Amino acid sequence: MYLCGIDGGGSKTLCLIADEKGNIIGLGKAGPSNISEVGLDGLIRTIVQSIKSALRGDLKRLDFLCVSLAGVGGRNRWDTVYDLLKKCDLAIKLTLVPDIYAVLYSATLNGNGIVVISGTGSIVAGIINGKLRHRAGGWGYLVDDEGSAFHIGREAIRRALRIYDGRDRGDTRLVNVILNHFGVNDLNDLVDLIALGRIKVKDIASLAPHIIDISNDNLTAREIVKNACKELVKGVIAVYEKMNMDLPIILGGSLLLKSKRFRDLFIDMLKRKVPSVQIIVPKFEPVVGALIMAYLQAGINISSGQLMINLEEQIAKEYRNLYISGELHE
Amino acid sequence: MYLCGIDGGGSKTLCLIADEKGNIIGLGKAGPSNISEVGLDGLIRTIVQSIKSALRGDLKRLDFLCVSLAGVGGRNRWDTVYDLLKKCDLAIKLTLVPDIYAVLYSATLNGNGIVVISGTGSIVAGIINGKLRHRAGGWGYLVDDEGSAFHIGREAIRRALRIYDGRDRGDTRLVNVILNHFGVNDLNDLVDLIALGRIKVKDIASLAPHIIDISNDNLTAREIVKNACKELVKGVIAVYEKMNMDLPIILGGSLLLKSKRFRDLFIDMLKRKVPSVQIIVPKFEPVVGALIMAYLQAGINISSGQLMINLEEQIAKEYRNLYISGELHE
Numbered sequence: 001m002y003l004c005g006i007d008g009g010g011s012k013t014l015c016l017i018a019d020e021k022g023n024i025i026g027l028g029k030a031g032p033s034n035i036s037e038v039g040l041d042g043l044i045r046t047i048v049q050s051i052k053s054a055l056r057g058d059l060k061r062l063d064f065l066c067v068s069l070a071g072v073g074g075r076n077r078w079d080t081v082y083d084l085l086k087k088c089d090l091a092i093k094l095t096l097v098p099d100i101y102a103v104l105y106s107a108t109l110n111g112n113g114i115v116v117i118s119g120t121g122s123i124v125a126g127i128i129n130g131k132l133r134h135r136a137g138g139w140g141y142l143v144d145d146e147g148s149a150f151h152i153g154r155e156a157i158r159r160a161l162r163i164y165d166g167r168d169r170g171d172t173r174l175v176n177v178i179l180n181h182f183g184v185n186d187l188n189d190l191v192d193l194i195a196l197g198r199i200k201v202k203d204i205a206s207l208a209p210h211i212i213d214i215s216n217d218n219l220t221a222r223e224i225v226k227n228a229c230k231e232l233v234k235g236v237i238a239v240y241e242k243m244n245m246d247l248p249i250i251l252g253g254s255l256l257l258k259s260k261r262f263r264d265l266f267i268d269m270l271k272r273k274v275p276s277v278q279i280i281v282p283k284f285e286p287v288v289g290a291l292i293m294a295y296l297q298a299g300i301n302i303s304s305g306q307l308m309i310n311l312e313e314q315i316a317k318e319y320r321n322l323y324i325s326g327e328l329h330e
Numbered sequence: 331m332y333l334c335g336i337d338g339g340g341s342k343t344l345c346l347i348a349d350e351k352g353n354i355i356g357l358g359k360a361g362p363s364n365i366s367e368v369g370l371d372g373l374i375r376t377i378v379q380s381i382k383s384a385l386r387g388d389l390k391r392l393d394f395l396c397v398s399l400a401g402v403g404g405r406n407r408w409d410t411v412y413d414l415l416k417k418c419d420l421a422i423k424l425t426l427v428p429d430i431y432a433v434l435y436s437a438t439l440n441g442n443g444i445v446v447i448s449g450t451g452s453i454v455a456g457i458i459n460g461k462l463r464h465r466a467g468g469w470g471y472l473v474d475d476e477g478s479a480f481h482i483g484r485e486a487i488r489r490a491l492r493i494y495d496g497r498d499r500g501d502t503r504l505v506n507v508i509l510n511h512f513g514v515n516d517l518n519d520l521v522d523l524i525a526l527g528r529i530k531v532k533d534i535a536s537l538a539p540h541i542i543d544i545s546n547d548n549l550t551a552r553e554i555v556k557n558a559c560k561e562l563v564k565g566v567i568a569v570y571e572k573m574n575m576d577l578p579i580i581l582g583g584s585l586l587l588k589s590k591r592f593r594d595l596f597i598d599m600l601k602r603k604v605p606s607v608q609i610i611v612p613k614f615e616p617v618v619g620a621l622i623m624a625y626l627q628a629g630i631n632i633s634s635g636q637l638m639i640n641l642e643e644q645i646a647k648e649y650r651n652l653y654i655s656g657e658l659h660e
Contacts, residue, residue, distance in 0.1 A: 035526070076526060139521045140524060142524055142531075143534075161473065166464075191470055192407050201472075204472070238495060239496070
């Protein structure tokens with residue numbers, strides 16, 4: 001039996017295929033699968049590519065496929081993407097879920113928690129028994145996504161432009177970091193490339209780690225990063241208060257998982273508001289959570305027996321990159 | 331001789347064709363020509379359509395063509411659009427300029443002034459003898475465009491989402507205005523349509539007049555509108571100080587021209603900072619400014635003789651919509 005989990009985000013798409021005993025058959029990789037950026041056709045192409053990549057070039061019909069995507073929270077988008085995927089006939093049983101679920105199941109098998117993601121985009125979601133109860137943010141880069149890498153990158157460019165054209169005063173080192181990152185000579189060229197669509201949302205998001213890097217010495221960068229954390233905390237508090245029960249906070253997204261400085265700042269701000277809060281860094285990449293959901297769909301009990309042991313052993317041996325980066329467990 | 335001016339903006343494209351004596355041959359209209367939204371192919375199609383529309387379905391090779399576009403301030407974009415237009419061979423002599431010039435020449439023939447545009451996008455530009463000296467803003471909707479209709483529409487949606495998911499408290503009437511405008515039942519559906527690209531930048535901008543309408547009674551709307559004006563004023567002051575000479579402020583864009591409330595607020599805020607400032611509302615739509623630039627390119631003297639008289643007479647008689655809306659001259 002072929003069970004498959006796919007995790008598609010703003011910068012890359014991972015695909016993990018295993019058998020019913022927890023033996024990994026393959027791990028595949030493809031480009032971004034953000035609908036707003038690659039379009040619906042691009043999304044389907046990316047997903048098919050990721051499966052082919054996991055099967056070393058083949059495309060076999062799967063038994064259980066769970067696709068986890070950023071940006072399918074809304075009914076219209078879920079329906080549209082589900083129908084398109086269904087038409088591709090990639091699997092006997094297809095499940096499509098928003099990315100928050102893959103993060104949840106990469107951290108806990110019981111389906112309870114408040115997931116906070118800060119990657120290219122951002123969202124906070126309170127989930128009980130695998131069902132979304134309350135959310136904050138995650139409405140997309142055009143109108144929201146505060147506390148995300150895109151938010152930080154965009155704010156940095158916005159502030160740099162304001163300093164450049166005289167609307168604000170500020171430290172011009174910020175401008176240099178931006179020019180270096182994008183390999184352009186001046187901000188005019190940068191804006192040009194953005195307008196022509198050659199610098200996309202994910203590229204603007206890729207600036208965020210550099211802004212976090214200089215946030216110790218650079219006042220403008222510090223303000224941007226602190227504000228992003230504050231917005232994430234605001235979202236967590238909004239959901240936490242509505243949930244009306246103690247749930248662990250599960251971290252997801254590249255900024256919270258891969259940037260120790262950003263994560264520490266976020267945890268520090270959150271603990272000042274809710275000192276007793278339990279914070280979980282997932283053991284695995286979200287794609288493992290998506291695979292676990294495929295097992296749940298198949299009615300296979302993963303919390304007992306050999307299956308999880310097999311998966312963990314193989315990840316430890318051959319697919320170490322599916323552990324959340326070691327840097328986290330300091 | 332066929333002289334032609336085209337003015338392409340975020341929501342529509344106008345094309346005005348006249349002969350060398352100032353007799354109008356035709357006025358054409360087509361959809362938006364914002365590159366970020368319609369793409370390069372879409373832009374070229376729109377421009378060709380607008381010429382055909384002015385010539386009642388024909389496409390004749392023009393003598394002098396001046397195309398004025400929002401979003402061709404940067405070198406890359408200017409080069410790319412110019413090369414594509416050149417290949418279409420629409421005219422013997424082609425000129426391509428950013429929209430600020432069409433606004434400038436729709437108000438004054440001497441080519442001196444500080445143009446401030448707030449339409450779908452926004453920009454402030456200080457121009458002397460038809461050459462741009464300093465600018466503020468106008469860097470595109472993704473990273474800037476503060477004080478524009480898109481900025482106001484996006485802020486309204488952003489605030490409504492924050493109230494909706496519990497991150498902020500606020501007046502929910504704002505939410506109702508948004509839902510009514512877009513004809514959706516809840517904000518989830520709205521965000522869905524934005525993510526699927528069915529609600530675009532210009533549609534978000536089209537929300538702005540409604541937010542301005544309720545800004546007298548609604549605290550959140552008032553904050554958004556006042557902040558947009560403040561940002562525009564900030565841009566004007568930044569350019570004004572750099573220009574180091576007294577220049578008139580020339581208003582452009584639908585918000586400043588068609589919304590008396592927005593314009594009054596802007597003028598009031600600006601006069602508090604620079605009491606002596608001279609503010610000009612252009613007599614004509616920017617497309618007339620683009621046509622005037624085509625005459626200048628042809629070396630035809632428009633400030634003396636019968637030409638301007640002919641143009642004005644025909645506009646008064648048959649093309650009254652090329653005057654800036656009467657509402658302005660209260």
